[in-house]
Amino acid sequence: MHVLITGANRGIGRAMADHFKGQGHQVTGTARDGSGAVKLDVTDPADHAAMARALHGQPVDLLVCNAGVYLDKGQTIEGYPAEMWAQTFAANVTGVFLTIQALLPNLRAAHGKIAIISSQMASHTRAPGGSYIYRASKAAALNLGRNLAVDLKGDGIAVGIYHPGWVQTDMGGQAADITVSQAVAGLTERFEALSLDTTGCFETWDGQAHPY
Secondary structure (H helix, E strand, O other): OEEEEOOOOOHHHHHHHHHHHHOOOEEEEEEOOOOOOEEOOOOOHHHHHHHHHHOOOOOOOEEEEOOOOOOOOOOOOOOOOHHHHHHHHHHHHHHHHHHHHHHHHHHHHHOOEEEEEOOHHHOOOOOOOOOHHHHHHHHHHHHHHHHHHHHHHHHOOEEEEEEOOOEOOOOOOOOOOEOHHHHHHHHHHHHHHOOOOOOOOEEEOOOOEOOO
């Protein structure tokens, strides 16, 4: 199986890449700093075009859209500058779409799967305030995934959207609920179970259906 993971240079993405490599799968990891097998700043259309050329003719069985940013942590209502909104949506929403768009020929060749890492913060049922930009971007990523699931079903491509848990990473902090290993073990089980019958699902890392 050929697995492509964006943002595979640290945190969940890196651990996921190591997991699949350990199982003997072919893994292509991307990183915007060039430390991955493919250099990909998900906000840069030129990088997407270069990735598509580099992977031309290579089927992709599983695409994990993991790359993302959380720039507004700690902002107050007086903050949230416009540029922060633009940068976050460019990475967390547009970047997901551009990645999928660039790799559609590869996914179609494999009748592959797409896993979009969103967050429980995308759900309208969780609105405790704060983190407006991140919450809005992850809600948009959820909506994007749900609609892509409809349009790509005819190509045999299943799309799942996932809450990875509150994970002990640089983004999640050491006070988070679960370890990276726990998150990766759960998420990879979810990816394996994803099918055209469940396309469009929004699930937690441990297999619970999450309210939209």
